[in-house]
Amino acid sequence: MITSPAWKDKKYAVLGLARSGRATVEALLAAGADVLVWDDRAEAREPYSGRCAIGDPLEADLTGYAGVVVSPGVPLNTHPIKPHADSFGVPVIGDIELFAQARADLPPHKVVGITGTNGKSTTTALVHHIFKTAGVPTTMGGNIGLPILEQEPLPEGGVYVLELSSYQIDLTYSLDCDVAVLLNITPDHLDRYDGDFAKYAASKNRLLDMQGQESYALVNWPAFASGVIHSGKAGFNGIMAADTEAQADWPSLSGPHNAENAGAAMSACAWLGLSVEQIEEGLRTYGGLPHRMERVADISGVAYVNDSKGTNTAASAPALAAFENIHWILGGLAKEPGLGECEAELGHVKAAYTVGKAGPDFAAQLEGRVPLEQCETLDRAVASAAAKAEAGDTVLLSPACASFDQYQDFEKRGDHFRELVEGLK
Structure with missing residues (x-):
């Protein structure tokens, strides 16, 4: 420990x-x-x-x-x-602050801290994978994996990769990340910030504010340009999306949102000394995370994709953008009214199947725009989508909602989807 x-x-x-x-x-x-x-x-x-x-x-x-x-x-x-x-x-x-206090007595190391409303887990796992593939001692923690204090210290030259939620940042005061990544800011968890988006954004921004002048920051450029976030003392660059042609060689990183996640990971790893060849090998061999655009099966030419981690509309929109001819399963416990950023991606949707507490509201918004079925439960939605999908289609669970109306967490929801798909074989 x-x-x-x-x-x-x-x-x-x-x-x-x-x-x-x-x-x-x-x-x-x-x-x-x-x-x-x-x-x-x-x-x-x-x-x-x-x-x-x-x-x-x-x-x-x-x-x-x-x-x-x-x-x-x-x-x-x-x-x-x-x-x-x-x-x-x-x-x-919080425990991240205790880790920050312990750093002075650990073998010389680097820390990459990653926050943002969406994409944190994928980018964290990707950075960790790239360093691991390159032979660099590394571990990941924070809002992913094992608690950081439970893990063994890395040897000299190691890299700690931390996924950090706004809640964790709120409890941290002295973490100077060698590289801090702020992926994006969209309204989420506003109940913790008295309904004030500016307070939520300021919480995320504190990851940059804690950095020293010798550190590096990678920020979401539109959020910076609009004044939602600001730079700290560290030198910083805006996040550049990865090249779409190169992205075709990274099977677990499809979609424009993953182009941005990959771009952030590439910059973070390059700043800490990895070569282009080492980074490319990590991107090519990255296997992805469960419940995040996870391709769970191909049955009779139909792809079944588990994106249960899509717990708000901003998180589900990139999944809709990544595929064509989608049979979209959505609904649960809504975090915000409306379809949000998913509106712009409805051209990819061949049919929609609503479930959960927010199902009737989503159905009302989608009525007349895409073929629609109100299914109420996930088992009915999967069965109906499977019956209607044709070769070349994608059955996508990306609920745009929290899971707590019907499931303990998004993992349990995604596991149930996987079980239902397995039953179709």
Whole structure:
């Protein structure tokens, strides 16, 4: 695990004992810190009995504490822990901030931090894959993979690749990424920012603001030109999309959005010293991520694509742009009204199949524009789409919605789609 001598004999409270919380507690204890832990679930607290203090930080005297470490899922704009900690002058931080504090005692390394509304996971996994293929010691963490503090430190010359949500950035104060990537900004998670898009954009922008002059920043140029984001102290460039001819040789990176993701990854890797040949080999061999334009089967000439990670309209629009003759399965728990950026891609849609809570609203917007069927559930939608699709068509699950009306998360939704498609064989 990753620890730091800077934590020794200091007091920390950890609120929330899911995976990142547990990793945080173990790292702090290993470093010799004095830790107070709490989770509303008694079974989550039980393993720490006798190992550290157990108690709700909201009821604790936090005088002298070095920090309250919370899960990124804790809404700082409404949860009482923030004003309570503020009253004692104690910062509310996350595990990424602890990683930033530990960097001084790790073998010499580099950090690539990647944020944006859409494309973070693909770009993070792609950068990690390119470095790994080139033989550079690397790992990925943050909002993807294992909690960063749970992982073993990299040897000298290693590269940590971090996917960072706005929630994680909100809890981080000293992470100077050697390369910071801000892919795009579209309205999302605005409930955490009092409905204010400017606050959400400012949260993302803090990844750049934490950088020093010797670092590099790669930014979404339209967002910068419009004033939504600004540059920090680091030198910066706008993201340039990869060449579409070259993109044809990267089977898991189809679509214009992946041209931008690849362009960002290419620049980040080049800035940290990889050659054109090393980068090209990584792009060519990248296998993609589950639930992100994942081609799960070809049956009788029909492609079945799982893009369950398309949880808002801006995320689904690139998937619609990447294919022709689409049988589009959409719906779930809507994050915003309307079809948003998907409007411009309806020419690619051969038929639509709506599901979930937002299904009737989407059906009303699509009525008369594309052939439409209100299916309510994913199993009905897959069965109907499979019956109507012809060779050369694509059955695409890209819901443009969150999953929580019918599924635990987008992964469970995508897994169900895969199971249904497997049943068609």
